[in-house]
Amino acid sequence: MITYAALYTLAGLVFGTWALLSLRGGRWANAAFWGLLATSFLAGDHMSDLANGALVLGLVALAASGRLRRSTPATTGPAERQDLSERLGNRLFLPALIVPLTAVCGTLAYTYTPLGRTGLLEARHETLILFGIGVVVALATTLAWLRPPPVAAAEEGGRLLDSIGWAAIMPQMLAALGAVFALAGIGPLIGGLAGSVIPPGSVLLTVVVYGLGMALFTMVMGNAFAAFPVMAAAIGIPVLVEQYGGHAAVIGAGGMLAGFCGTLLTPMAANYNIVPAALLELRDPHGVIRQQAGTALPLWVCTVAIIYVGAFVL
């Protein structure tokens, strides 16, 4: 049976390769950071919780030191890329499509045909395992088709990863924060508070407060990812799912999307809202937000309505 353990080994080897490339390029902090992450993937299950905790603190110390750098491996220039894109045409999209197709078709086949009874893939984890398989197939196809230099795949991946930097582990760290919130009993705590503020039994009002909280926290923090564990622990899980019996998938997905409406409205999300204003030479730094407001507000209303209908009416 293929399990997450196999996927983690693969990811550990990929991150390990990036650590070695960083070492070769003399970027010590990057090497240490990706090396620690590779260790987590390869050996995390064999380490004590405390050792894993120490590893997390090490990752954060490296990220906070500000020493992670971008890498500039040898790659093709703009003119060369233009030529290649004209020669290869729209076929360039095909390898990228292999990944979602493998995962979606594979999951459907595994769920609705006798294939599922073979027990080949770990239950409930088949989509992500199929994603991993899709990546391997797509990469093999691309290598066989384009025949780049052997180290190019690792270097190009490393180039992208180093441009993302420590932010690459942010979603995982936020999920860990959510787990610690759950352990510390934040859910029941807020559930109690919410119960004393919102009239009991008012499902619609609670959904509105949940969606509003996601949007407002996202606006303050500039990031729906950071707002999500907070609002899920506060209202989404304890009140909407556990107390009122709402459909968990709708409440999860809808909450995140209500947060995305907030992202459209905040200068704190600089990459999306402020940087483009500069890039497009707008005199008004908030010009992009102004154009987005007319979409974000009705879309928020629709998203809240979708949460209510999808989670409680259907």
Place this chain on the structure above:
Amino acid sequence: MTLWPLLGIVMVIAGFALRLNPLLVVVCSALATGLLAGLEPLAVVAALGKAFNDNRYISVTWIILPLIGLLERHGLQQRAQSLVRTLRGASLGRLLVAYLAFRQITSALGMKDIGGHAQTVRPLVAPMAEAAAAQTHGDLSAEQREQIRAMAAATDNVGLFFGEDIFFAIASILLIQGVFESAGHALTPLQLSLWAVPSALCAFAIHGSRLLRFDRRLGRGGTGGGQ
């Protein structure tokens, strides 16, 4: 029941608002929350370590980077740009609606980095939008030109945000799964991405109709006088 553990939530909000390193903010908040809930210091570090280890599947998705990097090396972004270029000749409203659809669909298929403000908006979509508007409405004021460029950037953001969540291996979907799983509610990524579809359709309808209205309004309020 004591309310002190809620200070951890306040720390996250304050830390992000103060622009401190977000990873540092998150870990400090987790440690503070655990301590305030009465756990021993080492037990808090262990709990954080266990939670991080349990949620590794969220970061697994980065194994796609060598594939994307290789395709970029062979001109993937240039190819996306020439696809956008085929929209030349359309009116402003139709051009941006088509780009919105392109951005939503490619993001939903996991190719969120072939568009973007640096990759497509500045070099292509914004100048094409300005040219299309000038073609239909004649000379435009400086202010109108700015509004058009801002609308091009807004269209990219809306397309990305309300397309990417349909891709099941995107960090936001896996984060939702992780947070719900640690609270004892098992969800699959496919379920979550399916429930992102209604909002994506609403986004297309709302923003798309605004784009068409924006185009019409430029025609009516055209301060520059026609050709």
